Amino acid sequence: MIGRHKHCIALADYSREEILEVLDLAVSMKEVLQRPIKKVPSLRGKSVVNLFFEASTRTRSSFEIAAKVLSADALNWTSASSSVTKGETLIDTARNLEAMRPDVLVIRHSAGGAPQLVAEHVGCAVVSAGDGAHEHPSQGLLDCFTLREKLGTLEGKTVAIVGDISHSRVARSDIHAMTKLGARVRLCGPPTMMPAGVEALGATVHYQLREAVEGVDAVVMLRIQHERIGDPLIPGTREYSKLWGLNAKKAAEWLRPQCVILHPGPINRGVELSPEVADGPQSVILDQVQNGVAVRMAILYLLAGGNPADAGEAKA
Amino acid sequence: MIGRHKHCIALADYSREEILEVLDLAVSMKEVLQRPIKKVPSLRGKSVVNLFFEASTRTRSSFEIAAKVLSADALNWTSASSSVTKGETLIDTARNLEAMRPDVLVIRHSAGGAPQLVAEHVGCAVVSAGDGAHEHPSQGLLDCFTLREKLGTLEGKTVAIVGDISHSRVARSDIHAMTKLGARVRLCGPPTMMPAGVEALGATVHYQLREAVEGVDAVVMLRIQHERIGDPLIPGTREYSKLWGLNAKKAAEWLRPQCVILHPGPINRGVELSPEVADGPQSVILDQVQNGVAVRMAILYLLAGGNPADAGEAKA
Amino acid sequence: MIGRHKHCIALADYSREEILEVLDLAVSMKEVLQRPIKKVPSLRGKSVVNLFFEASTRTRSSFEIAAKVLSADALNWTSASSSVTKGETLIDTARNLEAMRPDVLVIRHSAGGAPQLVAEHVGCAVVSAGDGAHEHPSQGLLDCFTLREKLGTLEGKTVAIVGDISHSRVARSDIHAMTKLGARVRLCGPPTMMPAGVEALGATVHYQLREAVEGVDAVVMLRIQHERIGDPLIPGTREYSKLWGLNAKKAAEWLRPQCVILHPGPINRGVELSPEVADGPQSVILDQVQNGVAVRMAILYLLAGGNPADAGEAKA
Numbered sequence: 001m002i003g004r005h006k007h008c009i010a011l012a013d014y015s016r017e018e019i020l021e022v023l024d025l026a027v028s029m030k031e032v033l034q035r036p037i038k039k040v041p042s043l044r045g046k047s048v049v050n051l052f053f054e055a056s057t058r059t060r061s062s063f064e065i066a067a068k069v070l071s072a073d074a075l076n077w078t079s080a081s082s083s084v085t086k087g088e089t090l091i092d093t094a095r096n097l098e099a100m101r102p103d104v105l106v107i108r109h110s111a112g113g114a115p116q117l118v119a120e121h122v123g124c125a126v127v128s129a130g131d132g133a134h135e136h137p138s139q140g141l142l143d144c145f146t147l148r149e150k151l152g153t154l155e156g157k158t159v160a161i162v163g164d165i166s167h168s169r170v171a172r173s174d175i176h177a178m179t180k181l182g183a184r185v186r187l188c189g190p191p192t193m194m195p196a197g198v199e200a201l202g203a204t205v206h207y208q209l210r211e212a213v214e215g216v217d218a219v220v221m222l223r224i225q226h227e228r229i230g231d232p233l234i235p236g237t238r239e240y241s242k243l244w245g246l247n248a249k250k251a252a253e254w255l256r257p258q259c260v261i262l263h264p265g266p267i268n269r270g271v272e273l274s275p276e277v278a279d280g281p282q283s284v285i286l287d288q289v290q291n292g293v294a295v296r297m298a299i300l301y302l303l304a305g306g307n308p309a310d311a312g313e314a315k316a
Numbered sequence: 317m318i319g320r321h322k323h324c325i326a327l328a329d330y331s332r333e334e335i336l337e338v339l340d341l342a343v344s345m346k347e348v349l350q351r352p353i354k355k356v357p358s359l360r361g362k363s364v365v366n367l368f369f370e371a372s373t374r375t376r377s378s379f380e381i382a383a384k385v386l387s388a389d390a391l392n393w394t395s396a397s398s399s400v401t402k403g404e405t406l407i408d409t410a411r412n413l414e415a416m417r418p419d420v421l422v423i424r425h426s427a428g429g430a431p432q433l434v435a436e437h438v439g440c441a442v443v444s445a446g447d448g449a450h451e452h453p454s455q456g457l458l459d460c461f462t463l464r465e466k467l468g469t470l471e472g473k474t475v476a477i478v479g480d481i482s483h484s485r486v487a488r489s490d491i492h493a494m495t496k497l498g499a500r501v502r503l504c505g506p507p508t509m510m511p512a513g514v515e516a517l518g519a520t521v522h523y524q525l526r527e528a529v530e531g532v533d534a535v536v537m538l539r540i541q542h543e544r545i546g547d548p549l550i551p552g553t554r555e556y557s558k559l560w561g562l563n564a565k566k567a568a569e570w571l572r573p574q575c576v577i578l579h580p581g582p583i584n585r586g587v588e589l590s591p592e593v594a595d596g597p598q599s600v601i602l603d604q605v606q607n608g609v610a611v612r613m614a615i616l617y618l619l620a621g622g623n624p625a626d627a628g629e630a631k632a
Numbered sequence: 633m634i635g636r637h638k639h640c641i642a643l644a645d646y647s648r649e650e651i652l653e654v655l656d657l658a659v660s661m662k663e664v665l666q667r668p669i670k671k672v673p674s675l676r677g678k679s680v681v682n683l684f685f686e687a688s689t690r691t692r693s694s695f696e697i698a699a700k701v702l703s704a705d706a707l708n709w710t711s712a713s714s715s716v717t718k719g720e721t722l723i724d725t726a727r728n729l730e731a732m733r734p735d736v737l738v739i740r741h742s743a744g745g746a747p748q749l750v751a752e753h754v755g756c757a758v759v760s761a762g763d764g765a766h767e768h769p770s771q772g773l774l775d776c777f778t779l780r781e782k783l784g785t786l787e788g789k790t791v792a793i794v795g796d797i798s799h800s801r802v803a804r805s806d807i808h809a810m811t812k813l814g815a816r817v818r819l820c821g822p823p824t825m826m827p828a829g830v831e832a833l834g835a836t837v838h839y840q841l842r843e844a845v846e847g848v849d850a851v852v853m854l855r856i857q858h859e860r861i862g863d864p865l866i867p868g869t870r871e872y873s874k875l876w877g878l879n880a881k882k883a884a885e886w887l888r889p890q891c892v893i894l895h896p897g898p899i900n901r902g903v904e905l906s907p908e909v910a911d912g913p914q915s916v917i918l919d920q921v922q923n924g925v926a927v928r929m930a931i932l933y934l935l936a937g938g939n940p941a942d943a944g945e946a947k948a
Contacts, residue, residue, distance in 0.1 A: 033733050036937075037677030039705075045353030047381065057709050058728060065679065065732050068705045073355075073384045077373050089585065096374060096581060099605035100381050101349050265728060269721065289731035305352075361669030363697065389671075389700045393689050405901065412690060412897060415921035416697050417665050621668075 002302045007119045007126040010135045011176040019177055022298045023145050030294035032069060043072035046304045049102040050076045051094065053109045058265060059129050063106050066296035072304065090114060091121050098122040103304040125303035133167045139264055140173025142295040143220060144181055146288050150260045151217055155182035160212045162244055163222025163272060164193040170264045174220060175201045188212035189244060190234060209244050210254050220262045221246055221272045237271050247274035251282065260284045318618045323435045323442040326451045327492040335493055338614045339461050346610035348385060359388035362620045365418040366392045369425045374581060375445050379422050382612035388620065406430060407437045414438040419620040441619035449483045455580055456489025458611040459536060460497055462604050466576045467533055471498035476528045478560055479538025479588060480509040486580045490536060491517045504528030505560060506550060525560050526570050536578045537562055537588045553587050563590035567598065576600045634934045639751045639758040642767045643808040651809055654930045655777050662926035664701060675704035678936045681734040682708045685741045690897060691761050695738050698928035704936065722746060723753050730754040735936040757935035765799045771896055772805025774927040775852060776813055778920050782892045783849055787814035792844045794876055795854025795904060796825040802896045806852060807833045820844030821876060822866060841876050842886050852894045853878055853904045869903050879906035883914065892916045
């Protein structure tokens with residue numbers, strides 16, 4: 001249970017307090033990850049099923065590690081090997097899995113709304129690991145966690161999100177969470193990749209990278225999907241990189257020295273980020289990966305009803 | 317050890333008492349699955365290898381969960397990623413796996429007889445998770461478990477099994493187990509899908525659905541394999557559905573109100589079962605899924621030599 | 633830590649004493665595998681990630697079982713399902729995985745040198761599970777373990793390695809380890825598969841199988857890669873088998889009765905080994921498989937910093 005929520009599907013539905021509940025718990029969880037023995041019994045006897053309809057070793061592994069550190073059992077169910085290839089519907093798959101009595105279903109699906117649909121048909125907790133271009137809530141939470149860790153707070157800070165805003169579930173979750181935590185959000189990308197009316201979410205829209213990143217406290221560089229390169233939305237990789245990519249020269253000239261750079265990964269090196277920037281001192285990209293495990297531990301813990309006594313241990 | 321059996325390969329070889337031994341133990345196992353902490357130490361330090369030469373996330377996951385609830389380690393070995401693609405024989409693969417000292421090998425293979433062949437060449441226990449059109453013993457046992465749970469007993473009950481009897485390993489295991497537990501079995505399907513001489517197994521043969529299901533206590537609707545639709549055996553999906561599918565109208569007119577409906581899954585919605593029936597009050601399909609975990613826990617427990625002290629705990 | 637080593641990448645870099653450290657510990661580990669309860673808490677709370685860029689269920693499963701017997705968590709990351717398909721670099725993948733805080737990364741890659749490259753960019757221990765035609769250190773160690781077990785010692789013994797020496801990482805690791813432990817090594821294969829100047833590693837070169845195997849204490853028959861058959865290196869399978877394969881007749885006439893036969897698996901039955909020889913009394917191939925788990929337990933234990941108190945238990 002996160003605040004009023006039995007599931008973790010969309011940060012649009014979360015209040016500031018509910019978001020902070022996860023982030024605060026994740027601080028304790030990260031501390032567990034620093035120990036030589038990275039294991040607490042908090043979710044012993046609980047089980048987490050990863051139901052992935054899109055390939056994603058990275059996010060799946062993050063949830064799997066989070067479950068195992070908490071002593072939960074983790075089971076992977078990927079679409080390539082599943083009954084989905086036999087024509088079973090999403091809801092049938094989910095209800096069948098639920099009948100095996102997991103405590104949490106973690107779902108990634110190419111269709112926006114799929115996790116919500118599943119949540120309406122099963123009794124267990126549902127966590128979205130990304131659905132279409134809708135939301136990727138655990139990514140939004142780990143981005144906020146990383147910003148709190150690096151900047152102290154999001155209150156009064158400015159964050160630029162750069163890339164294909166239209167197709168980015170990361171952008172959507174980031175905007176919801178960051179604005180609720182008091183940050184100002186600037187969106188930047190090619191006009192063909194900027195959704196109409198996105199200002200309604202409380203962000204400003206920019207088409208020049210320089211204008212978007214000057215003076216900000218953090219930049220989130222989104223991954224450009226290879227499959228979109230060359231389609232009418234972007235003429236080509238070189239063009240994109242030249243206008244909206246960040247390299248060492250632009251970073252040195254346009255960014256404040258203390259500005260941090262995030263990326264949800266995997267990076268297209270040389271496209272949205274040059275290697276010097278991706279591996280440079282302003283990059284917090286690997287912090288994001290580790291924080292992702294901590295945040296997902298917090299989410300699983302809250303939804304799977306971790307044992308309060310063990311929680312004490314996790315926090316000890 | 318189930319009765320005299322070191323393996324679980326074919327219900328044709330099991331006596332009534334040996335079947336009941338599994339079903340009785342599965343009652344305790346199901347009780348474990350209802351607990352908030354679904355974990356007992358019964359098979360701690362034991363290991364179960366799932367060796368699947370046919371895709372089946374559903375059955376594999378059921379065995380994997382069963383192993384983990386009992387605290388056994390579970391390892392998945394699927395043919396797509398295995399040395400089988402390098403030309404290794406089935407027996408070589410199995411003997412190599414056995415050399416890694418698992419306690420139970422769970423095998424699914426497209427060739428009938430493969431698990432028996434493996435059992436003759438390894439020292440550990442072998443469980444068939446379905447072999448060709450031969451048998452699928454854990455499915456037969458979970459179907460009987462579900463019927464005992466819903467009907468009290470199989471003694472004197474009548475069960476109709478409907479579909480492609482010829483190619484169904486589920487049908488074969490069901491017939492063996494159900495008749496041994498005292499049920500009368502009616503088989504129904506297109507004449508092209510009815511094996512010659514199947515009456516020798518103790519079942520009656522019907523070609524009209526109405527005749528087969530009237531007055532029965534349970535109906536097992538088999539899955540029609542998509543790859544058989546359109547081949548000479550069935551003219552088409554619509555034709556099959558019209559003659560041998562079950563929809564709300566037929567169910568209301570032909571079935572007794574207390575008759576339960578089973579399906580091994582995954583369902584072809586609109587073909588062998590209409591959605592109204594699959595999700596209706598007579599359907600026990602999701603019970604079957606959960607009972608499948610309980611029955612597989614019982615099988616693994618009996619074959620892997622669970623600790624009697626822990627068994628006490630599992631039953632407590 | 634094995635001797636001075638934080639990683640296990642190349643036996644070329646290991647001293648005799650460092651090799652013996654692993655083999656001695658593996659004796660205790662093998663004893664654990666013989667117990668009814670094959671589980672020790674030595675690496676509880678540690679995690680091992682299998683990062684495989686080449687299909688290998690066999691080696692991956694061996695490492696996975698080794699990790700689980702020691703109570704470590706094991707996570708599989710295979711290239712087919714990974715971000716590598718999204719264009720991420722090897723180092724990015726490894727550093728991302730490392731950010732999730734595993735204790736050991738086990739890497740298989742088609743490019744020689746890949747594990748070393750990764751080791752230079754991550755903080756955790758790296759174990760090579762085979763890289764290109766470079767080395768396969770755990771295989772070399774398990775082969776030596778098996779020879780010590782069967783022959784008592786390698787000191788003063790003679791071992792023939794037969795097959796495609798040029799492309800064999802197994803041969804390379806075997807040569808390094810066996811010569812350091814005092815064995816004489818003879819290499820045999822088609823001239824097109826014999827690397828120039830290999831004598832510099834301390835082995836003798838032979839082109840006639842009979843000459844190579846007469847009087848030896850052990851023969852390691854390498855697997856012929858199907859993809860090389862028919863290319864200019866070998867005219868065909870039958871030709872290869874006739875000249876460099878071992879069948880019952882050749883084994884009876886040319887080998888000493890106490891000579892043992894090894895093969896890294898999977899076997900091409902009828903090519904490098906006839907079934908009679910592969911399954912015959914001189915074959916120790918299945919011993920190798922089990923010893924592989926024990927040796928990998930020792931490697932993981934030493935690199936992941938197993939608890940000395942638990943080590944006592946493992947040895948007890």
